Amino acid sequence: MAERKIERVLKRTVRRFPEDLEKRAEAILSTINTEPKQILLAFCLDDAAKTKSQLRSLFTDFVDPQEHWVPAVSSFGNYSHFTFVPIGMVAEELIQYSGMGSPVLTWKITEAGKRYGRPSAAFALKYAVEHGISLYSILGTTPSSGASRSPYNRFRILTLLNREGILRETDLSIKIGLKHYNIGPHLQRLKKIGFIYYDSVNPEEPGFAVYKWKHGKPENAKTVAYCKTLTQKVAELIYRKKQISTHEISNVVSNKNDVSRVVSGLVKQGLVEPVKFIGRDIQSEAYVLEPGREFVEEFCEPLEYALEHDDFSHIENTTRFFADFDVARDYAGKGMDLYSKVSPHKSPRDMEQVQRSAIDFVRKYQNEHGIGPRAKEIMKRCRLHVRYLTPLVGHQLVKYREGRAVRYEINPDYSESLGVLSL
Numbered sequence: 001m002a003e004r005k006i007e008r009v010l011k012r013t014v015r016r017f018p019e020d021l022e023k024r025a026e027a028i029l030s031t032i033n034t035e036p037k038q039i040l041l042a043f044c045l046d047d048a049a050k051t052k053s054q055l056r057s058l059f060t061d062f063v064d065p066q067e068h069w070v071p072a073v074s075s076f077g078n079y080s081h082f083t084f085v086p087i088g089m090v091a092e093e094l095i096q097y098s099g100m101g102s103p104v105l106t107w108k109i110t111e112a113g114k115r116y117g118r119p120s121a122a123f124a125l126k127y128a129v130e131h132g133i134s135l136y137s138i139l140g141t142t143p144s145s146g147a148s149r150s151p152y153n154r155f156r157i158l159t160l161l162n163r164e165g166i167l168r169e170t171d172l173s174i175k176i177g178l179k180h181y182n183i184g185p186h187l188q189r190l191k192k193i194g195f196i197y198y199d200s201v202n203p204e205e206p207g208f209a210v211y212k213w214k215h216g217k218p219e220n221a222k223t224v225a226y227c228k229t230l231t232q233k234v235a236e237l238i239y240r241k242k243q244i245s246t247h248e249i250s251n252v253v254s255n256k257n258d259v260s261r262v263v264s265g266l267v268k269q270g271l272v273e274p275v276k277f278i279g280r281d282i283q284s285e286a287y288v289l290e291p292g293r294e295f296v297e298e299f300c301e302p303l304e305y306a307l308e309h310d311d312f313s314h315i316e317n318t319t320r321f322f323a324d325f326d327v328a329r330d331y332a333g334k335g336m337d338l339y340s341k342v343s344p345h346k347s348p349r350d351m352e353q354v355q356r357s358a359i360d361f362v363r364k365y366q367n368e369h370g371i372g373p374r375a376k377e378i379m380k381r382c383r384l385h386v387r388y389l390t391p392l393v394g395h396q397l398v399k400y401r402e403g404r405a406v407r408y409e410i411n412p413d414y415s416e417s418l419g420v421l422s423l
Contacts, residue, residue, distance in 0.1 A: 002167070006049070006095055006096075006098075007095075007096045007098045008095075008096050008102050009093050009094070009095055009238075010095065011093070011094040011327055012091060012093045012109060013085060013091065013093075013298060014087060014092075014421070015086055015088040017087065017088035017089070017110075017112035018088075019081065021307055021392065022152075023306065024307045025155065025307055026086075026149060026151075027088075027089075027150055028116060028120050028307065029139060029151035029152050029355055030083060030122065030142045030151055030152070031083060031087065031089055031117055031120065031251070032117075032120050032121050032123075032124040033130060033135055033139040033140065033141070033142060033151045034134070034136045034339055035134060035257065035335035035338060035339040036071050036075065036129075036339065037064065037079055037084075038121040038122070038135070039059060039121075039123040039125065039335065039336070040055065040059060040076065040079055040080075040121075041084065041089065041109075041117050041121040042118055042121040042122040042125060042328075043058070043201070043328055043332065044058040044062075045061075045090060045108065045113065046108065046110040047108055047109065048108060049093050049095060049106035049107065050106055050107060050108065050110045051104050051106050051421075052073055052076040052077035052080070052105070053073055054077075055077075056071075056073050056076045056078040060186050060331075060416065062328060062329050062332040062378070063329075063332050064333065066338070068333050068337060069337075069343075069349065070336070075104065079385030080092065080107040081107075081256050082271070082386065083142065084107070085107070088110060088112045088113070089108050089110060089112060089116075090107045090108065090109055090110060090113055090287065091107065091115055092105060092106070092107055092214070093105070093108070094106075097349045100190070104269045112115065114132075114193075115312065116307075116312065117310050118319060119306075119316045119319050120306075122315075122318040123268075123302075123318045123322070124299075125331055125335050126318050126321065126322075127298065127299050128338055129334045129335050129338070131294075132337075132338070133193065133293075133338065134341070134342050134343075135259055136342055136343065137189075138154065138190075138193065138195065138295065139155065140152035140154055140186070140189060146377065150186075151241055153176060153182075153186055153221040153313070154186050154189070154190065155300055156176050157176065157183075157186055157187070157190065157196075157286075158190065158288060158295060158296050158300060158395055159296055159300055159301075159304075160172065160175055160287060160290070161196060161287055161288040162288045162292070162297075165287060166285050166286070167287070168285055168286075169183055169184065169187065169285075169286065170284070172187075172286065173346060173371055175221065188284055190292065191286075193291075194291050194292075195289075195291050195292030195295065196286050196288050196292050197285075197286065197287050197289055198285075198286040199284065199285060199286075202264075209246050210243060210246075210274065211243070211244065211245075211246070211262075211263055211266075211267070211272050211273065212242060212243040212272070212273060212275045213238050213242060213243075213271065213272060214270060214271055215270070215271070215279055216266055216271050217239070218232065218235035220269075220271065221235040221258045221269065222263075222265075222269060223365060224261060225258055225261045225262060225264045225295045227258050227261075230253060230260050230262055231257075231265070232276070233252075233253050233264075234253065234262045234263060234266065235272075236251055237253075238247055238263075238272055243275060245347045246263060248258055254348045257323055261422050287303075291378055302314060302315060303315070314327045320390070321410050333343050349379065355392060357382045358372055358389065358392065359396050359397070359410070361378060361381050362378065362397060362408050362409065363409055363410050366409050366410060371402065371407060371409075372400075372407040372408045372409035372410075373407065373408060374405050374407055374408075375389060375406060375408065378408060393408075394411070396410070397409065397411055398410075398411045398412075
C-alpha cells in the first residue's frame with residue numbers, strides 16, 4: 001500500500017528531556033518499566049510520523065500475535081501520548097493526510113529519544129529476558145503520566161539498601177522522602193520477587209492500627225460507648241492474642257462499626273496501647289538479597305552512570321546487539337511472554353480454565369442453595385468479569401430474573417461432552 005501524503009501538520013508537541021539527574025532517571029524509568037514500551041521505543045519509533053495503527057503493525061513484526069500476547073491498538077497511542085511525549089522521548093503531530101476527512105495523531109522519535117530512550121529501552125529488554133523477569137515486576141506501574149515516581153522510588157530503595165546495608169522502614173522513608181504507608185507497598189513488592197528481605201510489625205495490613213495488651217485483666221475493662229458485650233469481647237481478644245489489628249478484630253466480632261471506639265476507650269483506660277508505628281521503627285528492617293544486588297550492579301548503576309555523565313556509550317552496545325532482526329524478534333517475543341504473566345492488563349490465566357471454574361461454581365452453588373448465583377457472586381468467586389459470562393449463556397448457562405436479582409443456572413440441555421466455548 002502506498003504511503004499517504006501529508007497535506008499539513010496542524011499541531012506539533014515536543015517537550016524537553018529533563019536536565020536534572022533525578023528527573024532524568026525518573027523519566028527514563030517511567031519509559032522502560034514494561035516490555036511493550038521497551039519494544040516500541042527500541043524498535044518501532046523512528047523519524048517518520050506513525051499512527052497508533054502503524055505502530056502496532058510494526059510491533060507485530062517483532063512480536064507475532066499468533067504466538068504472543070500483543071496490546072490493543074489504543075495502547076500504542078497511550079504509550080506515546082501519556083508516557084513518551086511528556087518526557088521528551090517522542091514528538092506528537094496532528095496531521096492532515098490528503099484524501100482523509102479527519103486529521104490523525106502521529107508520533108516520531110526525538111533526538112533525546114534516540115540518545116537516551118532507545119538505548120535504555122534496549123538495555124532494559126535485554127536484562128529482562130536474560131534474567132527471566134519482567135521489569136514491571138521490579139519497577140511497578142506508572143499512571144497516565146511520564147512523571148510518575150513509582151519506578152524511580154523502587155530504583156532508589158534498591159540502590160540505598162545495596163549501598164548502606166540494613167535499613168529500617170523509617171530510615172528509607174526519611175532518605176527517600178516518602179511516608180511509611182507509601183514505602184511499605186514498595187518493600188512488599190520487592191520482597192515478593194525475592195529482591196530484598198523485609199520484616200516489620202504487621203506488614204500484611206498497612207493502614208490498620210495495631211494494638212497490644214498493656215497490663216491488667218480483661219474483666220477490669222469498663223464499658224465503652226454503651227457497648228458492654230463488645231467491650232468485653234474486644235478486651236478478651238486483645239488479651240488472648242497479645243497483639244492484633246483493628247482489622248482482625250472486626251473480622252471476629254459482629255458489631256464492626258464500634259470497634260475503633262472501643263479500642264480507643266481501652267487505650268484511655270490504660271489496658272491497651274498502640275504498637276504499629278512505635279515498635280515499627282525498631283522492629284522493621286530491610287536489606288538487599290542477591291537478586292536485588294545483581295539488579296543494582298548490572299542495571300541500576302550502569303543506567304545511573306549513563307545519565308549522570310551523559311555517556312550512553314556502554315549502554316548503546318545493547319542497541320547494536322539488536323541490529324540483527326532475528327535476535328531482536330526473539331528477545332521481543334520472550335519479553336512479551338514475561339510481561340503477559342504479570343501484566344494487570346492481560347490475565348495470565350487460560351480463559352477456558354476461567355470459564356470452567358465459573359461453570360463448576362454455578363453448579364455447586366445451585367446444588368447447595370437450590371437456586372443459581374448472581375453475577376457478582378460468580379465474579380467474586382472466579383475473578384471473572386461479567387461480560388465473559390455472556391458467551392456461556394444459552395449454551396452452558398441460562399440466565400433468569402428473580403425479582404430484582406439476575407441469576408445464572410446450568411442449562412439443562414448442556415452436555416459436558418460439548419466442552420466450553422472459547423472467547
